Amino acid sequence: MLVNPDAQRKAQEEIDAVVGTNRLPDYNDRPALTYIEAIYREIMRWRPVTPLGVSHATTDDDIYKGYYIPKGSVVIPNIWAMTHDESIYPQPDLFRPERFIKEDGQINDDDLILTFGFGRRMCPGRHMAEATIWLTIVTVLSTFNITKAKDSDGNDIPVDDDYANGVISHKLPFPCSITPRSAAARDLILEANTAYDS
Template identity: 65%
Template sequence: MVTTMKPQFKKWLLLPMELVRILLPPLLLHFFFAMAVHPDVQKKAQTEIDTVIGTHRLPGFEDRPSLPYIEALYREVMRWKPVGSLAVHATTADDVYDGYFIPKGTTVIGNIWAMTRDESLYPEPERFNPDRYFTAEGKLNDDDTVLAFGFGRRICVGRHFADATIWGTIVSVLSTFNIAKAKDATGNEIDIDPDYSDGLVSHP
């Protein structure tokens, strides 16, 4: 079937994998950076894995519902430093939104970075804090929205593939490695440069 498929359809099938290939490395850089500068968060996540699963095997996708803190950590990695902070679209018809007339063909930019900095939803938005996803009773909240994947009918077509890949990588790394700052020749920790790149794809 693939050999007789039109070229444009082949491209659409490969698009989700290509997007993950491009965006996964900077996302994992965010994760490693966060773990290196927040060892308390890393330890809490590793303790959950060891308590729920043990040390005799790697976590699997079937364990995901049993690892709420890992889920919260994943959500915070995706929120804290969104890799693609701007979603560029164009209107296909005239529209009116909140009293504003938007003509057909208008370029519309969804500012994901600003959405993830909404203090009414994310107090102290610059702080890496997986605990923000838990209720006062200590339960993981039901809001599993990941703004980094976009929204509406133009939401990322590869989001399920990306979600599984990123979550699986995070939980596997945490179950097998300790992430820490590098040390110099005298044994002192080397501070990590917190600056991030500018552009459509952001990374440390």
Template identity: 45%
Template structure:
């Protein structure tokens, strides 16, 4: 989620495009729900790009081979520990054009080209050890992103007349997050503010 807010404050064009889609499909009288997901292809692609752009587990979880194996001509004996370089896979230029660029459009069909590789098949792990909570994680990500986009304007903060730029640095380790950053978040309209208040009250 922190990567989402970081991306939105740095890519206002992407934010506006997703908001326009939500406004067109959902309208302004309610917040998005999970049933809207298939009708919001750009917003769904934005969530996929969050997963690809800054994977929370860039080296995945180590796996130990239960038997001898051969991969790409390399012999891997039983007991070997294999670490999948998820970060590199999600930045492979053979599968992702301009991989450092934050671009949800890469996952949408275009005339003359197919959508790029679905990052969910990489970021959540592989085989029998794939993350058992992947569907919950993906659903939660969509709802939080779509609701935030519907209700808020997300931007770089301005303090004493100066725009504060985020460092774009991430923590190191098995799990990574953006370093602390400041962010300006405000309701898009009085109607959005009223919807949020009603949601908070459980109306």
């Protein structure tokens, strides 16, 4: 959201219109929060946590699309290539949640989150992980503004687009400013934190 302030603003407008500002969003709000759903899908597509997925070994000889794959072969799914295929996702390096929204304003059918794997070996915890990630996104956006940090002269500190490479990919540390959207938003977070601690 730091480098996509328009998406942050649009998401916050949707949350305010659907949920209001007197409570935190919950999972029951998910069907009505189309743009938040699109942001979730775009985050999972744009920067997959596991760019090369989880490798598997074949248990039998197989032929797939004319290719012979011998038993015991290690198969590594290139999630990054799949989620950056320009024939499916035009301008794949751009963060564009709108790619998941149809012309009528509804979410499209592209709900395959490749990070969780494929077929019967798909991550068994994917539903819990998906719900947790979605709830984190919507809660943070409903209560906080994420903006560039300022230097001592009050100028924006530029943010490098650097990510860790490897089996797990994540954004490298960067300066930013995270502030409550309002006093009411701050109070909601404090109330939730108090309830969690008790």
